[in-house]
Amino acid sequence: MRSDTYLPHDLLWGLNPEQLPAQAPAWVAEALDQGQPVVLRRAPASAEQLPVGVRGALREQRFATLMLRARVERRVCPEALVDSPLAVRDWPALRALRQVRPLLDASGLAWGVSGSAGFELATGLPTLHAQSDLDLILRTPHVLSRHEAAALLQQLDNPFCRVDLQLQTPLGAVALAEWAGQAQRVLLKADSGARLVADPWSLQEQAA
Incomplete structure (x- = not known):
């Protein structure tokens, strides 16, 4: 799914654990394995990558990463x-x-x-x-x-x-x-x- 109108706070589906950086905590992969979306943190600076955040079960569990735009399967604003x-x-x-x-x-x-x-x-x-x-x-x-x-x-x-x-x-x-x-x-x-x-x-x- 491609979109030129991604905005902060959009929820995006499609990021999977294999696309995470090596330093990502274990809970991040667990959250994605459950099919959770990520949230767009700010307007994209790159045409290919989106700055997103993963949220865990606890308030302090927040992880910032990048998601390839081409990986987005679904968007909810x-x-x-x-x-x-x-x-x-x-x-x-x-x-x-x-x-x-x-x-x-x-x-x-x-x-x-x-x-x-x-x-x-x-x-x-x-x-x-x-x-x-x-x-x-x-x-x-x-x-x-x-x-x-x-x-x-x-x-x-x-x-x-x-x-x-x-x-x-x-x-x-x-x-x-x-x-x-x-x-x-x-x-x-x-x-x-x-x-x-x-x-x-x-x-x-x-x-x-």
Whole structure:
């Protein structure tokens, strides 16, 4: 399967243990043997290789590696997980998802589920627990004002769990909670690395 539109947080199937580097821990091969997908960590810098992460059963089990684009057999993006039939499961994070969905749908922007909730919705594997946060992404191709960000952050407050929403700008990702705050500069996670910026949508600032 080829695609020119791979984006961070996409889940990809097709990596197998034989393609892992020699230093990969044993749990990485075990996870792949179970048919688990890997997650795209950032936009691909190479036409042939994708920077991906493998997750294990424990929170600290995360392994970064590369996957050949030609090996991808299936791709699921975070936006597709909003309609997963597994969203009815009775975890606090999924109750929160059901509560905030109408708000995000009404924004008119593309959004999706990432993190542990996204992984469970995509695979059915039990990755959520009672203390899990709800990780979301919101595609923001145009500037979202700090006033709008603060209002959205307040609206995402719910009685079930913490919502960690990442704004995906054309230049990288920034936490909604940071952009809604008072700090003059916020952490932008770009393909070239993380940096503090005043405007996560500014090409001029990115080039500086």
